[in-house]
Amino acid sequence: MRIALAGQPNCGKSTIFNNIAGYKAITSNFPGTTVKYMETRTHVFGFTCDCVDLPGTYSLTAGDPAELEARRHLLSGDVDVILNVVDASLLIRSLELTLQFLELEVPMVLCLNMMDEAQRKGIQIDVKKLSDLLGIPVVPTIAITGKGLQELFVEVLKVYEAKRKGKTLKFSKDIEAIISDLGSVLHSEWPVNEKVPSRFLAIKLLEKDEFFIKEVRGVIHLFKEIEKFQEQLEQIHGVPSDEVISSERHALAMNLFERASTVIHPPKKDFRIVIDHWVMHKFFGYLILAGVFYGFFNFIFGIGGYIEEPLMTLFNEWIGDLEELFGKESLALFLSKGVLQGIAGGIAIVLPYLVPFLIGLSILEDIGYLPRVAFLMDIFMHRIGLHGKSIIPFILGYGCSVPAVMATRILEFPQHRFIVSILTTMIPCAARITIIFALVAFLISPNAALAIFALNILVVAIFGKILSLLFPYPEASLGLILEIPAYQLPPVRNTLKKSWYRIREFIVIAWPILIIGSVLLALLEYGGGEKYINWFLSPLTHALGLPFPVGTTLIFGLLRKELSLIMLTQALGTTQVLTVMTKTQIIVFTVFITFYIPCLATIAALWKEIGKKGALLTILFTLSVAILLALATRVFFGIVR
Numbered sequence: 074m075r076i077a078l079a080g081q082p083n084c085g086k087s088t089i090f091n092n093i094a095g096y097k098a099i100t101s102n103f104p105g106t107t108v109k110y111m112e113t114r115t116h117v118f119g120f121t122c123d124c125v126d127l128p129g130t131y132s133l134t135a136g137d138p139a140e141l142e143a144r145r146h147l148l149s150g151d152v153d154v155i156l157n158v159v160d161a162s163l164l165i166r167s168l169e170l171t172l173q174f175l176e177l178e179v180p181m182v183l184c185l186n187m188m189d190e191a192q193r194k195g196i197q198i199d200v201k202k203l204s205d206l207l208g209i210p211v212v213p214t215i216a217i218t219g220k221g222l223q224e225l226f227v228e229v230l231k232v233y234e235a236k237r238k239g240k241t242l243k244f245s246k247d248i249e250a251i252i253s254d255l256g257s258v259l260h261s262e263w264p265v266n267e268k269v270p271s272r273f274l275a276i277k278l279l280e281k282d283e284f285f286i287k288e289v290r291g292v293i294h295l296f297k298e299i300e301k302f303q304e305q306l307e308q309i310h311g312v313p314s315d316e317v318i319s320s321e322r323h324a325l326a327m328n329l330f331e332r333a334s335t336v337i338h339p340p341k342k343d344f345r346i347v348i349d350h351w352v353m354h355k356f357f358g359y360l361i362l363a364g365v366f367y368g369f370f371n372f373i374f375g376i377g378g379y380i381e382e383p384l385m386t387l388f389n390e391w392i393g394d395l396e397e398l399f400g401k402e403s404l405a406l407f408l409s410k411g412v413l414q415g416i417a418g419g420i421a422i423v424l425p426y427l428v429p430f431l432i433g434l435s436i437l438e439d440i441g442y443l444p445r446v447a448f449l450m451d452i453f454m455h456r457i458g459l460h461g462k463s464i465i466p467f468i469l470g471y472g473c474s475v476p477a478v479m480a481t482r483i484l485e486f487p488q489h490r491f492i493v494s495i496l497t498t499m500i501p502c503a504a505r506i507t508i509i510f511a512l513v514a515f516l517i518s519p520n521a522a523l524a525i526f527a528l529n530i531l532v533v534a535i536f537g538k539i540l541s542l543l544f545p546y547p548e549a550s551l552g553l554i555l556e557i558p559a560y561q562l563p564p565v566r567n568t569l570k571k572s573w574y575r576i577r578e579f580i581v582i583a584w585p586i587l588i589i590g591s592v593l594l595a596l597l598e599y600g601g602g603e604k605y606i607n608w609f610l611s612p613l614t615h616a617l618g619l620p621f622p623v624g625t626t627l628i629f630g631l632l633r634k635e636l637s638l639i640m641l642t643q644a645l646g647t648t649q650v651l652t653v654m655t656k657t658q659i660i661v662f663t664v665f666i667t668f669y670i671p672c673l674a675t676i677a678a679l680w681k682e683i684g685k686k687g688a689l690l691t692i693l694f695t696l697s698v699a700i701l702l703a704l705a706t707r708v709f710f711g712i713v714r
Contacts, residue, residue: 074233075123075151079143079174080158081167082129083558085186085216089158090126091570092222093117110146117226120233125152128482133173134282134315141284142482147177150268154233155181156225161191161198161213164334168326175207175239176273180232183211184225190559195338203333208240217564241272242329244321247309252276255302264289279303280315345560349445353557358449365442369433370523373506374514377426381515384421385648388413404599411595411643415588418639419579423587426510427503428576434472435571439563443468448557457534458541460484463493467533470500472575474675477502478682492540494683495691496533498671499698501526503575504583504634505667511638513663517656525660529667532702583633590629590636594643597625603644617661617703620645620654630666631673637666657710664706669699 078086093115111126130140133147147155157174159167164185174181185191185198204211210228214221231237243249255275269277277285278299290296306314351357392413399406437443447464454463462483470477477497481490501509514522597603603625607614610624622644630637641662642648650659670692671679679688 074120074230075125075153076156076229077125077127077147077152077154078156078158079127079147080129081131081160081163081170083556084129084158084160084167085214086129086158087111087126088216088567089156089184089186089214089222089225090124092216092219093124093226110142118230120230130170132170134277134280144284147174147179148269152179154229155179156184156229157181158184158186158216161185161188162194162196164191164196164198165326165330168329169322171207172242172322172325175209175241176270176276178238178241178270178273180235180237181209181239182225182228182232183207183209185211185213186216188213188221189215193343194340195336196334197337198334203329206240206329206333207242209237217561217567242325244318244325248306248317248321251302251306252279255279255299258295258298262292262295264292264295276318279306280318281313348560349557352442352445353448358445362446362449365437367523369437370526371519372433373426373429374510374519374522376429377510378515380425381421381511384425385417388417388421389648392417407595407599408592411592412588414595414643415584415591415639418587418591418635418642419584422511422638423504423507423579423583423635424576426507427579428572430503430506431472431575432568432572435568435575436563439561439568439571441558441560444557453534457537459493459537460486460489463489463496463537466493466497467500470497470502471506472503474498474500474502474671475678478675478678481682488544491683491687492537492544494679494687495540495694496537498675498679498691498695499529499533499536499668501529501667502634504672507635508638508666509663512641512650512659516651516659521660525663525667528664528702532668532698536698579635583635586633587636587639590632591639591643594625594629594640613700617665617700618707619658619662622646623662627665627669631670634666634672657707660710661703661706665699665703667699668695668702670696 078090080086090111090113110128112123114121114123116122125146127143127146128140130143132140133144146152155174155177157171159171171183183203185200188198191198198213200211200213210232212221212225212228214225216222244252252272252275255278256271259271259274259278274285278289279302281303289299303314306317310317312320352361354361392410395406395409395413399409446468447462450464454460465483466477466480469480474497477500478494481493481497484490484493509522509525513525594603597606603622606628607621607624610627611621613627614621614624623641625644626637626640629640642650645653647653654662670676676688676692679691683691
């Protein structure tokens with residue numbers, strides 16, 4: 074059985090997915106978190122199920138690549154049951170998508186999620202009445218607490234076994250007549266490859282859906298016939314045919330809502346509205362934003378700085394003991410030091426900053442603050458020539474550049490996706506943030522680290538403006554339409570699971586690479602090979618005023634950014650970095666690492682999203698920017714001194 078979880082953004086699909094599949098999908102109180110489908114094989118009451126969490130979509134007339142991916146999956150013919158998840162507190166809006174799913178004629182179950190929020194708003198839904206009207210099971214749930222999920226999947230199994238399809242609700246008589254006539258024409262000459270019902274195809278062609286219009290445009294006589302039906306509909310109603318269908322579907326959704334629900338009392342007074350008055354205020358909102366991120370910064374540094382020093386002291390003692398055990402200059406000493414330094418780098422340098430950062434990021438996501446940040450930053454995005462939605466990949470970039478690059482799928486124009494993909498790689502990910510904290514904040518001062526973050530934002534803004542002028546959009550940049558979800562107090566379990574999911578990626582993927590890289594550098598040091606790498610990169614390190622041994626760290630940093638930090642102490646031969654590097658050199662090194670070539674995983678994501686040329690251009694662009702800024706930093710501190 075193949076179940077597709079489908080619905081609008083931020084309705085709780087991924088939360089339901091995680092409840093049956095274990096924690097596999099990143100969930101957050103942030104619309105658009107899922108930009109590709111997530112799939113797992115699981116067992117539900119003895120049935121083996123392939124469960125698919127699709128990206129959120131507002132319509133089956135898709136606009137961006139993420140929505141296209143959801144629609145492509147639903148039209149594949151491989152879905153046995155559609156589990157349509159809706160936000161019950163936004164039922165009237167959600168039902169328009171439900172009506173489109175019914176047109177696919179696939180067995181379906183409607184999940185009324187967030188019933189607690191609907192009750193707070195005073196909306197009382199007659200579940201049985203709605204089920205009768207739609208002809209499908211309707212199950213109320215509160216996914217975040219797990220309430221109603223068992224009953225939900227009982228109904229999914231029943232629908233699967235009975236192959237029960239819902240009712241196809243009819244439009245007005247004149248519209249239905251045109252749909253029927255067009256359906257007859259299509260039935261005699263099927264023009265598309267997709268496995269879709271003729272009624273669904275007829276409606277999409279009347280809606281002027283580009284995806285289907287493109288397929289029939291090559292069949293000249295058929296395309297002209299379709300245009301006649303579109304014109305006929307427009308003449309009867311006096312508006313374009315796609316508006317006629319949209320208005321009719323909206324009227325059907327309104328009618329369903331009125332028949333199956335009642336508003337029993339006004340929304341209860343909610344302190345969250347008062348909070349939003351200040352959080353999204355045109356002046357105080359920015360002060361609160363600055364305060365939140367300053368507090369977030371100090372939260373990370375306060376924990377990480379407290380833990381790093383004693384742990385590094387402990388590992389330094391152990392490394393000193395190795396020299397007594399194996400003897401100086403022995404291969405065993407170099408190998409054991411390499412392993413221990415790799416382990417020490419993960420435990421004492423990376424994790425003390427990474428863990429509080431990821432926990433704090435999860436909390437900001439789950440309480441619903443990040444969409445408010447996107448709202449506040451929209452005006453700045455437009456001033457640098459970018460779409461307001463650009464802020465979403467940028468925010469995700471502070472966690473990891475790979476999902477941030479993939480999140481550019483929510484942007485409409487290819488030029489826009491191209492520009493934002495490049496800029497996203499310049500946002501410091503969790504690994505680079507760790508370097509900024511462990512080097513600059515710990516060794517120099519927290520204010521110096523804050524200055525690097527401020528520099529990063531300024532540089533992204535400047536080059537965003539430059540790139541938008543070099544690669545102009547075919548249309549004016551659109552305004553931001555973003556759903557602002559209600560504040561929620563996230564369950565501790567959910568926050569910890571999400572944080573562990575992200576930390577586990579470091580432990581399982583990055584940490585072994587750190588240890589292997591550390592051992593490899595130790596072997597290079599033993600055989601003298603690192604001298605050749607440092608010699609090859611010496612023109613760059615000399616120009617930046619960095620110590621000769623730093624060259625190897627820049628190469629290893631391409632695998633994982635954390636390696637640049639771990640290798641730095643190893644290449645310099647001491648964890649007391651200030652004894653061999655000046656503060657200016659530390660800042661120059663950190664600025665360069667913050668902006669230079671993204672890691673291999675990010676390059677692979679860029680290759681997939683914007684093509685080979687785009688990925689290569691990103692490499693050249695970020696390297697050039699990093700060199701330019703590092704040189705400018707060196708010159709600036711030279712003048713100041």
